[in-house]
Amino acid sequence: xTSGYGSxxxxxxxxxxxxxxxxxxxxVYFAFFDMPTKxxxxxxxxxxxxxxxxxxxxxEVAKEAFSRSGAxxxxxDIAKQAGVGPGTLYRHFPTREELLQAVYRSELEKLxxxxxxxxxxLTPIEALRAWLLLFVDAIAAKQLIAPALNTLxxxxxxxxxxxxxxxxxAIRSLVKRAIKSGDIREDLDAMDLLRALVGVANVTTSPDWxxxxxxxxxxLVTGSRPIG
Numbered sequence: 001x002t003s004g005y006g007s008x009x010x011x012x013x014x015x016x017x018x019x020x021x022x023x024x025x026x027x028v029y030f031a032f033f034d035m036p037t038k039x040x041x042x043x044x045x046x047x048x049x050x051x052x053x054x055x056x057x058x059x060e061v062a063k064e065a066f067s068r069s070g071a072x073x074x075x076x077d078i079a080k081q082a083g084v085g086p087g088t089l090y091r092h093f094p095t096r097e098e099l100l101q102a103v104y105r106s107e108l109e110k111l112x113x114x115x116x117x118x119x120x121x122l123t124p125i126e127a128l129r130a131w132l133l134l135f136v137d138a139i140a141a142k143q144l145i146a147p148a149l150n151t152l153x154x155x156x157x158x159x160x161x162x163x164x165x166x167x168x169x170a171i172r173s174l175v176k177r178a179i180k181s182g183d184i185r186e187d188l189d190a191m192d193l194l195r196a197l198v199g200v201a202n203v204t205t206s207p208d209w210x211x212x213x214x215x216x217x218x219x220l221v222t223g224s225r226p227i228g
Contacts, residue, residue: 055092057082063103063141071100104142108163111138115170125183128174129221132193135171136213139201184224193220 061082065073075096079089093099114134118127168191175190197220200213 051092054082054084054088058084058089058092058099059103059106062099063107066100066103067141071096075099105163107138107141108167111135112163112166112170115174119174119177123183124174124178124181125221128178128184129217131171131174132197132217132220133214135194136197136201136210136217139198139213140210178224182226184221185226188224193224196220 058078062073062078065078065081075089076086078099079086082089089099093102111131111134115127115131118130121127122130171194172190175184175188175193178184179186179188197213197216200216201209
């Protein structure tokens with residue numbers, strides 16, 4: 001009996017060691033091939049289509065409200081005009097600061113994303129022109145929204161460094177394509193185009209500065225063409 005019990009106990013211990021060893025080897029295997037284990041966090045779900053539409057509508061209305069009334073625009077009014085309840089607005093944007101940041105970030109990201117659309121549908125020189133015209137509109141939105149943003153978060157350039165980087169990458173990509181196609185000179189600095197347009201917006205106090213900036217886009221594009 002004792003001998004049989006001891007033998008059975010030894011076999012049980014050996015089996016337990018084998019299970020532990022197999023478990024450790026499986027963990028190493030999963031780690032080596034970067035395979036998820038049961039403890040891996042679940043993948044984040046994409047927002048539902050209706051929730052995304054609500055968010056986009058809130059941002060659209062909020063942009064107009066902040067541009068018109070500054071940082072103190074009524075969030076309840078924004079929700080009402082967007083066709084959602086206050087609870088829906090606060091689920092997407094728990095604070096006024098988060099909503100204001102999202103509005104500004106959305107504008108910059110739309111500008112960066114437009115580069116891909118224009119590059120796919122327009123010739124290199126026309127894609128560059130279309131994007132610069134869109135940039136003029138973005139400057140106008142920035143001039144209206146930035147003061148409200150500064151009221152809450154300080155230096156907005158630090159807050160949106162990543163979005164600014166995307167915007168710079170977009171204009172450089174457009175200029176690179178236009179140079180490759182022979183539409184503009186090889187020595188053109190992409191950022192000079194943006195500096196010229198921003199300069200018009202910062203220097204002039206005329207209410208029709210956007211029309212001047214749009215005319216400047218054509219002047220810049222024409223002046224960037226190869227000489228001879």
